[in-house]
Amino acid sequence: MKIATWNVNSLKIRLPHVLDWLAANQPDILCLQETKLQDENFPVAEISAAGYHAIYAGQKTYNGVALLSKRAGREVVTAIPGFIDDQKRILSAIYDDVRVICVYVPNGQSLLSEKYQYKLKWLGALNAWLRELLIKHQKLVLLGDFNIAPEECDVHDVTLWEGQVLFSQPEREAFREVLGLGFADSFRLFDQPEKSYTWWDYRMMAFRRNMGLRIDHILLSPELAKICTACTIDRATRKLERPSDHAPVMVEVTMESEESENLSLIAGARDDP
DNA sequence: ATGGCCTTTATCAAAGGA
Secondary structure (H helix, E strand, C coil): CEEEEEEECHHHHHHHHHHHHHHCCCCCEEEEEECCHHHHHHHHHHHHHHCCCCEEEEECCCCCCCEECCCCCEEECCCCCCCCCCCCCEEEEEEECCEEEECCCCCCCCCCCCHHHHHHHHHHHHHHHHEEEEEHHHHHHHEEEEECCCCHHHCHHHHHHCCCCCCCCHHHHHHHHHHCCCCEEEEEEECCCCCCEEECCCCCCCCCCCCCEEHHHHHHHEEEEEEEEECCCCCCCCCCCCCCCCCCCCEEEHHHHHHHHHHHHHHHHHHHC
């Protein structure tokens, strides 16, 4: 099972990239952030023609999240329960026995901004909800644009970013608290190239100079971390014409059903004279 | 070098992103 996340920075502009990426990578689930579309404008027909179901929670101009999937989801949730918020940043559904939680964590703007306080409150509410979800579900995937670079190795220039929004201690502590609940940062379950990032500023030729941050993440509950076989960042999308400033991240997990399929294939091969 | 780019909405610039 392949599960991916991508902040597309406007699905209207990036729809061709998304359709190409679905065709090339065949994820079972692709979680999108910053769709920037009201629900009535969501490209349902194009996504459907690509062979994907879609659920979405959007608004005008800003934010907006979506889940594209080969199989339909159920038990959809579009907000952190009990947290009053008119910004569309949460979308969750169950696929088979996996609850997927797509998040677009607030940016925060700067440490002095009210938006930074909102970010920390939002992360606090998310943490409390995750605590409840972990009791109810064995298989949880929490993925999206976290707007937090958790460790020094996730930042191209630590001196430049020290104490800045996206890398400040309170944000990084909030991220660590999520890991403390039992979630694993899937990217760090494997050996990875040095200087791996998921976002590069449009300015300053930042991508060409690899001046990036790793702020898009896929976190897995213990049950899923055990069966995760890969986590990769697809930098190639950042080289496309009119790219999103974020690259997609994808995990592969081997579900029991897939294992038994593989076993029967092996058994079949063995029986074959 | 404190800007630089991109998207949206709505004008003929501003706001937000990260």
